[in-house]
Amino acid sequence: xxxxxxxxxxxxxxxxxxxxxxxxLKRLGLEADVTAAxxxxxxxxxADAQIILTSAEFVDAIGKTFADVIVIxxxxxxxxxxxxxxxxxx
Amino acid sequence: xxxxxxxxxxxxxxADAADWREAVRLAGRALVASGAARPGYADEMxxxxxxxxxxxxxxxxxxxxxxxxxxxxxADGLAVVTLATxxxxxxxxxxxxxxxxxxxxxxVSAHLESIAELANVFNDxxxxxxxxxxxxxxxxxxxxxxxx
Numbered sequence: 001x002x003x004x005x006x007x008x009x010x011x012x013x014x015x016x017x018x019x020x021x022x023x024x025l026k027r028l029g030l031e032a033d034v035t036a037a038x039x040x041x042x043x044x045x046x047a048d049a050q051i052i053l054t055s056a057e058f059v060d061a062i063g064k065t066f067a068d069v070i071v072i073x074x075x076x077x078x079x080x081x082x083x084x085x086x087x088x089x090x
Numbered sequence: 091x092x093x094x095x096x097x098x099x100x101x102x103x104x105a106d107a108a109d110w111r112e113a114v115r116l117a118g119r120a121l122v123a124s125g126a127a128r129p130g131y132a133d134e135m136x137x138x139x140x141x142x143x144x145x146x147x148x149x150x151x152x153x154x155x156x157x158x159x160x161x162x163x164x165a166d167g168l169a170v171v172t173l174a175t176x177x178x179x180x181x182x183x184x185x186x187x188x189x190x191x192x193x194x195x196x197x198v199s200a201h202l203e204s205i206a207e208l209a210n211v212f213n214d215x216x217x218x219x220x221x222x223x224x225x226x227x228x229x230x231x232x233x234x235x236x237x238x
Contacts, residue, residue: 009158020209073182076149076212
């Protein structure tokens with residue numbers, strides 16, 4: 001499974017999302033390839049992604065996609081991430 | 091990989107900022123003071139928010155101001171600014187912001203592991219309130235794990 005974390009720069013917030021998503025997936029016993037990316041590289045990075053993690057600000061810019069777009073409010077709240085990832089994967 | 095270096099010169103406590111732009115400018119000034127960025131980096135951080143919205147407010151009360159690597163970045167570095175009066179960034183859930191982190195990164199590839207360290211600091215849900223209440227640079231360094 002492939003998951004892409006998207007932010008504007010592809011270095012700060014998406015990096016944190018990637019790290020915490022990996023932690024949560026491990027806790028849930030799930031395997032996935034999680035990539036941090038920015039809007040500019042979204043098309044190539046997310047072409048085969050099942051899930052896109054991002055902030056509400058980027059949903060419109062992400063536009064049409066086959067992936068499940070999950071909006072995260074608190075990037076450090078692993079319970080929120082866990083809940084939303086489980087819902088999307090379940 | 092450790093966090094980007096946080097030096098005492100990159101810590102500003104109890105600052106006054108009239109709005110989020112001023113708050114981000116303070117983070118830029120702190121990164122300049124520590125030698126991590128040129129003055130123009132603040133404009134780039136502000137431009138990211140103008141362009142993409144207040145997504146840098148990644149947790150309640152905390153903004154992670156940053157731009158992409160570029161000529162305005164001199165070295166990897168981190169800055170911590172706490173505000174006397176929290177300011178709104180226009181985020182739907184996480185306003186108002188009392189702690190602004192400034193992040194300067196010279197290359198993307200070297201960077202993701204040091205971000206993992208930021209996650210380690212802030213996955214502790216008390217870290218933001220502890221930073222906002224910190225009275226000395228030493229306290230900030232301890233919370234950020236830079237003094238260990």
